[in-house]
Amino acid sequence: MSLLTVDRLTVATPGGRPLVSDLSFELPAGGRLGVIGESGSGKSLTALAVLGLLPDGLRASGSIRLHPSGGAPAQVVGAPERELRRLRGRVATAVFQEPSTALDPLMRIGNQIGAAVRRTRGLRGTALRAATLSALADVGLDRRIARAYPHEVSGGQRQRAAIAAAVACRPALLIADEPTTALDVTVQAEVLALLDRLVADRGMALLFISHDLAVVSRIAERVLVLAQGSAVESGTVADVVTAPRHPVTRALLESARQLDAALEVSRP
Amino acid sequence: MILEAREIGFAYPRGRTVLDGVSVGVTAGRGVALVGESGAGKTTLLRILLGLLRPTSGEVRFDGEPLRLGDRALMRRFRRDAQTVFQDPYSSLDPRQRVARIVSEPLRSLGLDAAPERVAEALREVGLPEDVAGRYPHEFSGGQRQRIAIARAIVCRPRLLLADEPVSALDVTTRVRVVDLLAELRETRGLTVVMVTHDLAVAALLCQETVVLSAGRVVEQGDTAGVLGSPTQPYTRRLLASVPRLPAPHPAGAPVEPNSE
Amino acid sequence: MTRHRRSLVAGTALVGLTCAVALLSLLWTPYPVSDTSGGRLAPVSAAHLLGTDRLGRDLATQLMVGARIALQTGLGAVAIGGALGLAAGIAAGFAQRWLDDGLAAVLDIVIAFPTLLLAMLVVAARGASLGSAILALGLAMSAVVARLTRILVKRVLAQDFVTASRVSGTSWPRVVAEHVLPNIWPTLAVNLALQFGLAVLAEASLSYLGLGAPPPNQSWGRMLQEAQSTVLVAPAGLVAPGLALLVLVVGANFVADGLREAADPLARRSS
Numbered sequence: 001m002s003l004l005t006v007d008r009l010t011v012a013t014p015g016g017r018p019l020v021s022d023l024s025f026e027l028p029a030g031g032r033l034g035v036i037g038e039s040g041s042g043k044s045l046t047a048l049a050v051l052g053l054l055p056d057g058l059r060a061s062g063s064i065r066l067h068p069s070g071g072a073p074a075q076v077v078g079a080p081e082r083e084l085r086r087l088r089g090r091v092a093t094a095v096f097q098e099p100s101t102a103l104d105p106l107m108r109i110g111n112q113i114g115a116a117v118r119r120t121r122g123l124r125g126t127a128l129r130a131a132t133l134s135a136l137a138d139v140g141l142d143r144r145i146a147r148a149y150p151h152e153v154s155g156g157q158r159q160r161a162a163i164a165a166a167v168a169c170r171p172a173l174l175i176a177d178e179p180t181t182a183l184d185v186t187v188q189a190e191v192l193a194l195l196d197r198l199v200a201d202r203g204m205a206l207l208f209i210s211h212d213l214a215v216v217s218r219i220a221e222r223v224l225v226l227a228q229g230s231a232v233e234s235g236t237v238a239d240v241v242t243a244p245r246h247p248v249t250r251a252l253l254e255s256a257r258q259l260d261a262a263l264e265v266s267r268p
Numbered sequence: 269m270i271l272e273a274r275e276i277g278f279a280y281p282r283g284r285t286v287l288d289g290v291s292v293g294v295t296a297g298r299g300v301a302l303v304g305e306s307g308a309g310k311t312t313l314l315r316i317l318l319g320l321l322r323p324t325s326g327e328v329r330f331d332g333e334p335l336r337l338g339d340r341a342l343m344r345r346f347r348r349d350a351q352t353v354f355q356d357p358y359s360s361l362d363p364r365q366r367v368a369r370i371v372s373e374p375l376r377s378l379g380l381d382a383a384p385e386r387v388a389e390a391l392r393e394v395g396l397p398e399d400v401a402g403r404y405p406h407e408f409s410g411g412q413r414q415r416i417a418i419a420r421a422i423v424c425r426p427r428l429l430l431a432d433e434p435v436s437a438l439d440v441t442t443r444v445r446v447v448d449l450l451a452e453l454r455e456t457r458g459l460t461v462v463m464v465t466h467d468l469a470v471a472a473l474l475c476q477e478t479v480v481l482s483a484g485r486v487v488e489q490g491d492t493a494g495v496l497g498s499p500t501q502p503y504t505r506r507l508l509a510s511v512p513r514l515p516a517p518h519p520a521g522a523p524v525e526p527n528s529e
Numbered sequence: 530m531t532r533h534r535r536s537l538v539a540g541t542a543l544v545g546l547t548c549a550v551a552l553l554s555l556l557w558t559p560y561p562v563s564d565t566s567g568g569r570l571a572p573v574s575a576a577h578l579l580g581t582d583r584l585g586r587d588l589a590t591q592l593m594v595g596a597r598i599a600l601q602t603g604l605g606a607v608a609i610g611g612a613l614g615l616a617a618g619i620a621a622g623f624a625q626r627w628l629d630d631g632l633a634a635v636l637d638i639v640i641a642f643p644t645l646l647l648a649m650l651v652v653a654a655r656g657a658s659l660g661s662a663i664l665a666l667g668l669a670m671s672a673v674v675a676r677l678t679r680i681l682v683k684r685v686l687a688q689d690f691v692t693a694s695r696v697s698g699t700s701w702p703r704v705v706a707e708h709v710l711p712n713i714w715p716t717l718a719v720n721l722a723l724q725f726g727l728a729v730l731a732e733a734s735l736s737y738l739g740l741g742a743p744p745p746n747q748s749w750g751r752m753l754q755e756a757q758s759t760v761l762v763a764p765a766g767l768v769a770p771g772l773a774l775l776v777l778v779v780g781a782n783f784v785a786d787g788l789r790e791a792a793d794p795l796a797r798r799s800s
Contacts, residue, residue, distance in 0.1 A: 038439040038440070038441065038442075039410070039439055155306070184305040184306055184466060185305075185466060185468075185507060185510040185511055185512075186305060186506060186507060186510040187305075188510065188512070189509075189510035189512070192512070211439050211440060212440060212512070213440070213514060214511075214512040214513055214514045215512045217512070217514060217515045218512050237515060238515060238517075238518060239518075241514055241515055241516075241517055242517035242518040243517075251441055252440060252441060253514075255440045255441040255443070255444040256440055256514055257514060258444050258473075259440070259443070259444065259467075259469035259470070259473070260469065260513055260514045262469040262470075262472040262473045263468060263469050263472055263496065263508075263511060263513070318696055320692065320695065320696070343698070344698055347696065347697060347698035348698070350696070351696060351697070352692070352693060352696045354689040354692070354693065355689075356689055359688045359689040359690065360688075360689035360690050360693055361690055362688075362690040362694075362707075362708050362711075362712070363712070364711040364712055365707075365711075370690075373693075373694060373697050373699065373707075374697035374698070377694070377697045377698045377699040377700075377703065378697065378698045417693070420693065420697075424697075
């Protein structure tokens with residue numbers, strides 16, 4: 001039984017236009033799946049659908065089942081908000097591209113992490129403070145960051161703080177939607193290494209969404225290629241880069257290769 | 269040398285120093301990439317080179333002559349020769365103007381012949397059909413908008429294109445297509461591209477020279493092949509090492525692993 | 530028909546009704562404005578559709594003339610407030626650093642200054658007249674318009690297309706005409722339509738307090754004031770101008786609501 005089972009998921013506009021159609025995939029506990037596609041391919045909507053966070057007006061149909069080990073399976077599609085709140089954080093949680101939108105600008109970073117921990121793990125007082133500080137330490141942030149407001153720290157530190165808040169809830173599934181796109185390359189490398197370590201240490205499953213195959217290849221073994229809301233190809237990263245089957249994948253790979261080769265040519 | 273920055277310093281009043289003693293030269297036909305991380309001062313340097321900001325110290329020289337922002341005749345000549353493209357394809361086109369009006373703006377503002385044929389020609393050169401002229405920016409995708417912005421930049425036949433992260437906001441495939449377009453314009457129009465970018469691959473594809481900036485200073489500069497191929501500075505090496513690379517394909521003929529899960 | 534299209538049509542109809550009545554009043558009214566032949570507090574009848582007031586003047590006539598005054602006030606105040614506010618707002622939008630802070634503070638002070646007090650000062654200086662009321666309302670409105678304009682202008686100036694325009698050698702006045710005004714206009718138009726409604730209401734309050742148009746020009750506010758003491762005998766005197774105000778102000782608000790999207794080619798296309 002997989003941790004996440006998406007079966008024939010369709011997300012449609014109020015007018016009935018499908019933005020994601022008939023999408024099926026599975027993610028076992030502790031597994032890592034990269035979802036790749038260009039803008040408009042439906043990759044971010046899929047992430048939001050798993051969390052039951054689709055924008056107003058969009059409707060999901062099909063099935064999204066979350067089954068944490070030692071817990072009861074839960075159906076996300078059509079679940080009432082109360083049920084979804086119970087799942088978010090505890091079972092599945094997410095970090096997004098723009099960490100400044102994920103953090104409340106008026107709340108100190110430590111309090112935000114603390115609030116997430118208290119809500120999902122029910123800790124109070126000293127235990128809560130300790131959990132918050134250890135969450136910061138886990139993502140390599142100094143404990144002084146706890147007293148800072150989001151705008152007082154760099155983009156990379158904000159993203160680390162967002163990851164700390166997400167991971168401190170001890171979810172079984174972490175969804176990362178373009179978490180490094182807004183970051184500089186050196187910071188991107190650090191954040192990817194951090195995610196890699198956290199996911200491995202905690203045995204979390206990772207759903208990593210990106211438009212960049214090279215980034216995905218750093219963190220996921222398997223990849224799902226989306227185009228216009230449908231899955232066009234899936235397999236291990238190594239297989240996909242060796243023998244892409246679908247034209248969309250081939251075009252994606254060719255572009256990535258072209259950029260990659262540019263760096264190679266300049267080497268002596 | 270078409271454009272030269274000499275010992276440029278820039279600081280905000282009572283603020284931190286953004287640039288300190290930066291010298292960069294642009295010769296015809298040799299594109300320059302300004303690379304570095306956010307906060308390095310790349311964009312500020314580009315705005316100074318564009319004559320949009322006055323440096324606190326040092327000077328910008330255009331065709332060997334100091335660029336005096338108050339000298340109207342000189343600035344008109346400079347504007348005609350140095351155009352720009354921005355990162356955000358959404359903010360860079362006025363949503364209330366039709367494409368024809370957007371693209372012809374440099375011609376109108378510089379008092380040049382703004383005949384529709386010139387707009388059509390520029391649109392053709394960036395690979396857009398002529399009938400886009402009557403439409404509004406919101407009808408286009410990010411990549412198409414960036415092409416419209418490039419058409420606006422080349423319509424007055426400038427020698428220089430000073431671009432700020434022109435492909436960073438685009439998808440990988442679109443990014444490669446726009447890079448190809450810029451490379452083509454470099455050849456057909458003799459356009460020299462000066463580009464701020466954090467993407468080293470794009471720098472390598474488009475510019476012969478690379479200037480690495482960090483914290484407002486030049487760390488390393490020279491031939492792109494040399495700077496990116498055999499960097500001498502630890503900072504440049506770290507930058508290069510951080511770029512995520514595609515994994516190599518399986519060796520030819522090797523059996524493809526079965527999909528096991 | 531979209532919701533916004535509906536509001537625009539409904540709003541235009543309501544405002545148009547007031548305009549039609551106002552135009553008609555220039556050509557024809559049931560009685561001359563100062564005619565008192567109907568006798569005091571005549572009830573509603575075929576001769577006097579809304580009855581007469583305590584001086585014997587025909588209420589229907591007053592209501593028609595009042596429509597003219599209400600529109601004059603609204604349009605006059607919007608013209609003054611819009612022109613002054615736009616000019617000041619654009620100047621403030623371009624201002625940098627300390628000048629910007631200073632202008633913003635001045636605008637806040639003017640906005641905080643009570644309109645009523647401003648009106649009393651204007652009346653003290655110029656005497657009570659419709660012109661004084663319009664001037665006072667226009668001045669008060671200009672600060673609100675200026676503050677909004679300042680923010681809108683700053684937002685547009687921060688866009689890359691303005692920088693691109695400057696790199697193309699466009700002069701600042703031309704940047705304002707080609708990029709700033711067209712981009713701030715939809716939001717500004719909505720605000721001016723709302724301000725029009727507020728000005729009509731404010732004039733009614735000023736008239737009610739005796740600071741508006743002097744007799745025999747009955748504004749709706751003055752009609753309300755005069756009907757106050759006789760409301761139990763002649764309720765039509767209170768209800769009619771009240772409803773007329775409601776029609777015009779609600780109409781103006783509907784127009785504002787409709788303009789919000791209709792004036793915006795982007796929203797209209799994508800919806």
